[in-house]
Amino acid sequence: ALAQCYYAKKEGYKRVTTETGAGQWGTALAYGAALLGLKCTIYWVRAVYKWKKERRSLMQLLGAEVYASPSPKTDVGKKLYKKNPNHPGSLAIAISEGIEDALKNEDTIYCLGSVLNHVLLHQTIIGLETKRQLEKIGVEPDIMAACLGGGSNFGGFTLPFIGEVLKYKKKIRFVACQSEVAPNLSKGKYEYDFADYGEFTPLLKMYTLGHKIKMKPIKADGLRYHAAAPIISLLRHHNLIETVTYPSDERYVFERAKMFIECEGFLPAPESSYAIAFAIDEALKAKEEGVKKVIVINISGHGFLDLAGYREVLKLK
Template sequence: MYKITLPEKDTPKKWYNIVADLPVELPASSQTKEGQQLENLPKIFSKYVLEQEMSQERWIDIPKEIRNVYKQVGRPTPLFRATGLEKYLDTPAKIYYKREDMSPVGSHKLNTAIAQAYYAKKAGAERLTTETGAGQWGSALSLACSLLGLECTVYMVNVSFKQKPYRKTVMHLYNGEVIPSPSDRTDFGRKILKEDPNHPGSLGIAISEAIEDALTDEKVFYTLGSVLNHVLLHQTVIGLEAKKQFELIDETPDVLVGCVGGGSNFGGAAFPFMKDKISGDLDCEFLAAEPSSCPTLTQGEYRYDYGDTAGLTPLMKMYTLGHDFVPPSVHAGGLRYHGMAPLVALLVNQGLIEGRTVNQTEIFKTGKIFANTEGVIPAPETCHAIKVGIDEALKCKKTGEEKNILISFSGHGLLDLQGYDDFIEGHLTQ
């Protein structure tokens, strides 16, 4: 079977909260010496997502209004068998990919953008602020705000603002305001620009600017596209659908791979399966693929750190390269983040998830192979997961094992063609 689909009626009605099933307790976010970060949270986020952030409940109802918008934008998404790639690799492994690229914005990000916009409007918001790297999250939030009648301001990492002009076009089409970060719009942005007028920016800086903006107006909330518990919670629709799709073909995954920047795509795909791993009902490896230029899981420290550069967030226990880390300007802008979702970090620390690194040349080579064998052009971020999936399939070729490999296909690369062109022309660095 090449494509496994679900009817609209099987769109998940509940999100899965892995906090209820963790093998050890999740370390709490910490108050800082100034004592303002936790106090500021109700001014930054709607009360509804804060309730989800702190929830210990295993299952959280998805409001009917959100489920209707999920269906409107294409959920449930299909699960494909990558038979062309399998043939190219000459592997006995079966490779599946869950296609989040088929949403209107071309990525998984809409799953939480719709939910966060819905809850913010319910709490009385008129405008949302956020950051974006490659632009996928900014595009998703711009569309969600447009659908739900909110204004949207996006602080886009400066290097991606220049690298990916058509992401800006998409956000503008959805009525989003897009500002290169660091900017002169905020005190923190002006501080960074004073030190370096040509600063490439980082997700940490853009987060600081978006939070500062939200704190200046009681009708404005900040929204985050990854890292926090409630964001990963909303993304579990990916894994919940995938579980049903594997049940339809009477299979289970032996290896699950996703790319990680902040961890939302990976967590969303992995956590519903991780539930069965923790309970002993599933034997599966969980592999998190990250850029070698931003090796948070493989070289970062597991400790408390800020989620942003200015230190406006509470301290979270996570793998981190340091909140002042400025990553190289690789094309996978969605993965250029210094930290990691505390939930993903905890499971890595417990040995239930393994981090893998991939360099930039490898990912574009992988994207070209996938495009030629499956016909779909993956986003640079997604290529990290595909590369690790290919590595696992080639191991099966050596051993003869017939493993099922599930890749979370987080987004398409149709707005990342400059990176592919640089690769084809031989202009990319490692």
């Protein structure tokens, strides 16, 4: 987010637009825009906008305008909104709204939160820092896992290590943790598709479920996206990435998140709980087999603004 806001400022833009699903990326861009004196408009998937009021307030505290998507503000959003004012929305629709807004205003540029190569490149700071931390303690990973929607989190975390595997023939398993609602890497077709509902983006070769597919809303809405980034899709196509999917009711992964906070005192974002579930299961499997494995996962964000989601799924009183 900081990198995109920096280049937007450098190129003379006054405002940035974006989409957000879980709200993490929207918050990040709002912060980047505030630091660099830019206005910020965020189109937030309506299903999540409704229940994450605290995160919405956080974005607004950072100076951002936040709209539920689909919204009446854009042509793409207006058509869907008129048909159904309670349309749950999707990342693909929110992306279209952000792009359309930017196209209609010369002082504005759109900043995508995932999928495109430059976004994954910026996020590799995560993997580079992880690599340095592991080097300092003399540890090499056997397995690396992270949640995956469009691919920025997973790619940012794993790409520096995948480069090492390709160059030096190291053996590391890379596992993308997904929801069965959007299993783009395991059930998608490897073909050219749009990254957005309104077909503003270039065609990208990706594993895709189709840019107009209807997907049931989940609490980990950052994972509810129809396609995986071209770089990630190519690596999957060459069998360098594995996938695991979890049930759409999310109880299984949220129970693992509950175990995590009980042990670590930190509540992960709903999306991160997918990677945690995989790590716990894999660690227990290794224990049963009597083998030692170094399992490294990425916690993509905190869940302290997601308590309503945890409360609903786990039926907390």
